[in-house]
Amino acid sequence: MTSTRARDEGLYDYAHREPRLPAPENRGNDRLDIPIDTRLEMYEAQQLLRQFEKRAYDLFMQNLVKGTSHLSLGQEAIAAGFARAQREGDYTFATYRGHAHTLARGADPGAVLAELLGRENGILKGKGGSMHLTSVEHGMMGSYAIIGAHLTIANGAAWSAQMRGSGQVAVCFFGDGTTNIGAFHEALNMAAIWALPVVFVCENNLWMEYTPIDLITAVPNPAADRAGAYGLERIIVDGNDADAVYETAVRVIDRARRGDGPSLVEAHTYREQGHSRADPAKYRPPAEVEAWKARDPIPMYHERLLRLGVPEGDLSTIQQDVARRVDDATEFAKGGAHPGEEHLMSDVWADGGSAWRN
Amino acid sequence: MAQLTYRNAVAHGIAQEMRRDPNLVMLGEDIAGAGGVFKTTVGLLDEFGPDRVRDTPISEQAILGAAMGAAMTGVPVIAEIMFSDFIAVCFDLLANEIAKSRYMTAGQVSLPIVVRTANGGGSRFGAQHSQSVENWVMMIPGLKVVAPSTPLDVVGLMAASVRDPDPVVFLEHKSLMADKQDVPDGEIVDDLGVARVVREGSDCTIAALALMVPRALEAANRLEDQGISAEVIDVRSLVPLDTQTILGSVTKTSRLFTVEENPRLCGWGAEIASIVTDEVFWDLDGPVVRITTPHIPLPAAEALEDMAIPSVDLIAETITKRMG
Numbered sequence: 001m002t003s004t005r006a007r008d009e010g011l012y013d014y015a016h017r018e019p020r021l022p023a024p025e026n027r028g029n030d031r032l033d034i035p036i037d038t039r040l041e042m043y044e045a046q047q048l049l050r051q052f053e054k055r056a057y058d059l060f061m062q063n064l065v066k067g068t069s070h071l072s073l074g075q076e077a078i079a080a081g082f083a084r085a086q087r088e089g090d091y092t093f094a095t096y097r098g099h100a101h102t103l104a105r106g107a108d109p110g111a112v113l114a115e116l117l118g119r120e121n122g123i124l125k126g127k128g129g130s131m132h133l134t135s136v137e138h139g140m141m142g143s144y145a146i147i148g149a150h151l152t153i154a155n156g157a158a159w160s161a162q163m164r165g166s167g168q169v170a171v172c173f174f175g176d177g178t179t180n181i182g183a184f185h186e187a188l189n190m191a192a193i194w195a196l197p198v199v200f201v202c203e204n205n206l207w208m209e210y211t212p213i214d215l216i217t218a219v220p221n222p223a224a225d226r227a228g229a230y231g232l233e234r235i236i237v238d239g240n241d242a243d244a245v246y247e248t249a250v251r252v253i254d255r256a257r258r259g260d261g262p263s264l265v266e267a268h269t270y271r272e273q274g275h276s277r278a279d280p281a282k283y284r285p286p287a288e289v290e291a292w293k294a295r296d297p298i299p300m301y302h303e304r305l306l307r308l309g310v311p312e313g314d315l316s317t318i319q320q321d322v323a324r325r326v327d328d329a330t331e332f333a334k335g336g337a338h339p340g341e342e343h344l345m346s347d348v349w350a351d352g353g354s355a356w357r358n
Numbered sequence: 359m360a361q362l363t364y365r366n367a368v369a370h371g372i373a374q375e376m377r378r379d380p381n382l383v384m385l386g387e388d389i390a391g392a393g394g395v396f397k398t399t400v401g402l403l404d405e406f407g408p409d410r411v412r413d414t415p416i417s418e419q420a421i422l423g424a425a426m427g428a429a430m431t432g433v434p435v436i437a438e439i440m441f442s443d444f445i446a447v448c449f450d451l452l453a454n455e456i457a458k459s460r461y462m463t464a465g466q467v468s469l470p471i472v473v474r475t476a477n478g479g480g481s482r483f484g485a486q487h488s489q490s491v492e493n494w495v496m497m498i499p500g501l502k503v504v505a506p507s508t509p510l511d512v513v514g515l516m517a518a519s520v521r522d523p524d525p526v527v528f529l530e531h532k533s534l535m536a537d538k539q540d541v542p543d544g545e546i547v548d549d550l551g552v553a554r555v556v557r558e559g560s561d562c563t564i565a566a567l568a569l570m571v572p573r574a575l576e577a578a579n580r581l582e583d584q585g586i587s588a589e590v591i592d593v594r595s596l597v598p599l600d601t602q603t604i605l606g607s608v609t610k611t612s613r614l615f616t617v618e619e620n621p622r623l624c625g626w627g628a629e630i631a632s633i634v635t636d637e638v639f640w641d642l643d644g645p646v647v648r649i650t651t652p653h654i655p656l657p658a659a660e661a662l663e664d665m666a667i668p669s670v671d672l673i674a675e676t677i678t679k680r681m682g
Contacts, residue, residue: 091431124462124463124464124466125464127461127462127463127464128462128463128464132462132463134462134463134466134467135466136463136466136467141427141430141431141467142459142463142467144455146450146454146455148419148450149419149423149450149451149454149455150423150455151423152419152420152422152423152424152426152427152451153423153424153426153427153430153451153455154423154427155420155423155424155427156423156424156425156426156427156428156429156430156431156435157427157428157430157431158427159424159427159428159433160427160428160431160432160433161431163383163409163428163433164432164433170427182419183419183420183423183450186415186417186419186420186423187419187420187423189415189417189420190414190415190417190420190424193415343464346464346465347460347461347463347464347465348460348461348499348500349460349500349523349524350460350468350522350523350524352465354499355598356499356597356598356599357598357599357600357601357633358551358598358599358600358601358602
């Protein structure tokens with residue numbers, strides 16, 4: 001079929017497809033046995049991730065953030081829920097859509113924002129950028145921009161923890177598109193045969209980049225439906241509900257820490273914006289966007305906390321505190337110098353330099 | 359003093375380092391139970407056990423990913439990629455992840471990894487199991503690359519590679535596996551980034567690597583009979599590259615020939631030729647000449663493969679002609 005004919009027949013007209021709505025499986029609810037302080041921490045974390053990403057977007061529009069960035073707007077509950085379930089010393093591996101995971105593990109928002117602005121006070125001194133955020137001191141072992149590779153690397157960190165008997169668990173986040181690359185399958189097999197303490201988390205936001213994931217994947221749930229191939233449990237969770245994510249995260253992380261091996265979690269969520277900064281995402285069915293906006297994780301969680309008796313004022317205070325932190329982070333980032341030449345040629349080798357000859 | 363084959367020297371060098379560092383582990387396909395398809399890891403499973411010597415599935419990405427994740431969390435790793443041709447399967451891990459992560463994270467991540475792999479032709483294995491891929495890895499900033507030509511160098515450079523805090527690609531030549539040499543008892547540790555003058559001469563310099571070193575030496579002996587005194591340098595380490603030894607030799611002899619097993623384009627000799635013409639051009643008495651495998655996939659047939667890879671005849675004839 002020619003591409004013209006395919007277009008005529010609407011094959012690529014994704015905007016007029018049936019909207020894919022949130023799966024009903026494994027949703028959170030008010031009754032989950034999660035302490036209110038834990039819930040407030042996850043609320044604060046989601047507020048930070050949301051406000052940070054919005055600020056990053058604003059700064060991009062002001063031409064202060066260069067290159068590209070992949071925002072986690074709409075997907076904050078997954079990062080917040082898992083990070084809350086992790087212990088200090090546990091490892092996190094993320095993709096190029098990694099701002100949220102880096103912040104959720106406790107990295108300084110100012111240093112992260114400065115990295116996006118390419119400044120010397122950035123968390124990577126401007127050498128990595130948005131797609132490679134890393135904060136080893138927080139267990140955030142990197143953001144990886146080539147699909148699939150970091151699942152195998154997370155295995156290595158888990159293998160190391162297993163050999164050292166440290167009790168650490170590696171949590172590795174990736175998108176739905178990753179489930180169709182070879183490294184995904186190599187990593188799951190190795191994790192399973194070695195019973196590695198690793199948790200793989202597929203953030204299924206329904207869109208590969210510009211293509212609906214269900215059109216290009218052999219099974220409806222790209223990660224969960226493949227878990228059985230590696231002897232793993234089929235786990236789907238509502239990724240827009242921090243409580244549901246947290247409850248699942250605690251269970252699978254405990255399992256890994258006990259030595260009972262890896263898990264593969266598929267969290268259903270939705271990217272509220274395009275794939276990256278360059279993408280206005282007009283290819284999406286409006287009804288789909290609306291349905292998911294109605295399930296925006298942050299207002300939903302806000303309502304739950306009110307139902308559970310948290311005063312509105314307490315939530316407003318959290319929001320305002322976060323807003324101040326994001327403002328401070330912005331000032332810190334904007335105030336950073338552009339990195340000097342000494343950073344260009346450093347850090348290729350362990351001796352700090354880049355010499356390849358004498 | 360014990361006589362070791364090149365293949366035994368691999369296990370000897372690894373064992374020396376695994377005894378020294380109880381944290382050092384290794385993984386790869388068929389390395390444990392089978393002792394490696396080239397029998398380069400025989401005995402390691404028995405001495406160090408299955409936790410430190412691990413067989414893996416045929417999953418080159420998972421092998422290098424596991425090596426990287428372990429190394430970045432404090433466990434040094436030796437990873438084997440069975441044939442160097444298979445680096446193409448896991449090039450993302452090597453070129454994009456392992457090589458770049460220290461730089462991208464401004465030094466937050468340290469990657470003490472040795473990627474061992476069987477390299478080179480002469481085994482009649484055809485185009486996908488015979489390649490010399492040193493130029494594939496040499497071109498990536500962030501990787502060190504060594505290729506020993508003797509059993510003693512295998513042991514010493516293995517130790518140096520393991521002890522180096524940066525990722526090192528360690529190329530073991532398939533056609534040198536049976537070569538023998540006396541290796542002293544006790545710990546042997548060499549240095550990366552040091553070339554060796556293996557034969558002194560005054561009329562021209564021949565820079566060679568791995569299997570091309572013994573061929574260059576034999577060619578030099580023939581040239582001697584013709585009145586040409588050739589100095590032979592075993593480059594040993596492509597990154598870091600010991601340019602001073604090469605430049606010093608060329609300054610003395612005024613001619614340079616490189617002998618490379620890799621296909622013609624972008625071979626390591628091209629980089630050396632560039633450095634030499636840039637830095638000691640006025641000391642040269644003639645052009646820098648590269649003797650390489652032609653720019654073709656390697657054929658399987660004995661007769662064809664022998665035509666392709668630089669032979670003693672080709673080296674000697676080329677030098678005679680170009681020195682004339």
